[in-house]
Amino acid sequence: MITILYFAWLRDRLGRSSESMPLPEGVRFVGDVIRSLAERDGEYRAVFGLQGGAIRCAVNQEFAGPDDGVRDGDEVAFFPPVTGG
Amino acid sequence: MITILYFAWLRDRLGRSSESMPLPEGVRFVGDVIRSLAERDGEYRAVFGLQGGAIRCAVNQEFAGPDDGVRDGDEVAFFPPVTGG
């Protein structure tokens, strides 16, 4: 299982702030997670397909890119570019 | 008459914080005032003669150098380099 968190407009559009799912077969990198989410229907496809470039990711609370690894038990977060301060 | 003010260690050494004196004959510039004070006895000579390089001046509350003018009625201040902040 991995935990997926959504923040800001991703949460609004997907209608949820988190979900748990079994690590799909063959999914080893962040890019694989994004592709598997983009294969879902509706908002998921729109958010993770077309708009992928505007999304940032963290794995276990560290910024991560498409080539970073994802393992069973990881917390994977997706969010827009940050705007603190 | 001009008013002369002394600050910090100049005041301590000269034993006064201010004095009034008639503008001496021929005195037109700050450098002239310094020379006339250096002609006095004791601490004045030491402060305005030997140590002249470590002294700063203001005329009517504006920083001034030896070549700046002094007129009747002016407020002339002598002090060490400033150390605020």
Add this chain to the structure above:
Amino acid sequence: MAIRVSVQTAAFSMDAEHARLMQGGHAAGGVGAFLGVVRGGAGLRALTLEHYPGMTESMIGRIAADAQARFGLLGCTVIHRVGRLVVGEPIVLVLCLAAHRAAALDATAFVMDWLKTRAPFWKREEFEDGRTAWVDAREADDVAAARWARDGRPG
């Protein structure tokens, strides 16, 4: 070196935070500070700030520790508010304690620049007419942070 990081909904007091920071000892010559507020204009009424609990605190702690190492700080306090804040209200306070003013002020700029680009906060704008919109990240903030990149970047 005392690092204090707080993410909170409550208001903060600069005086109280300064007093706490000064407990670090007598080698300090000054505190550099930045206090960010909700900037008005274009009909803005308020911002709602959201963050990633856990990651936020660890990223800010890392930025503060980097500032300490780079500028020789004697203490660093970062308080970031979340929740709904109306125009004019304080959002963020950074205090950097150092022996000399240049280090204190440079460290403050450093922390703010990295906070803007590496701390997981997001802002939703709320306008007088009831409209709301998520704020886009500013490219200028990435440029500001990049000027510190010579020795590597926080996070």
Add this chain to the structure above:
Amino acid sequence: MAIRVSVQTAAFSMDAEHARLMQGGHAAGGVGAFLGVVRGGAGLRALTLEHYPGMTESMIGRIAADAQARFGLLGCTVIHRVGRLVVGEPIVLVLCLAAHRAAALDATAFVMDWLKTRAPFWKREEFEDGRTAWVDAREADDVAAARWARDGRPG
């Protein structure tokens, strides 16, 4: 643009000064600040600060006005204490209000650098053993101020 200059023996409150500064309106995005304190070490117990009444206020006012023009400030507050201050006590507070953080922090550094070199204050050190000594001006302060000299210098 509100410029506030005060030379005083009393302590000051950053919170109160920030609240007063923010009355300037809603275009502000943040406040840059520096709070200088009496730095300890080498047996120092206290400083006594003396100034040139009248000239001090006009020089600080001029420095603040220069900072306002150069950095587009929305407000600037400078409070400088005089009299006897023990180690750790605040000496000076500079607050610069601007639309953006870079201007606010750069203006704060600018005001501090000129304050050190153009405002007529003098410090007498008082040590634990009872010895006292006037503090010499630091050459480093002239260098720090000179970096702003492109557009001329205050005073």
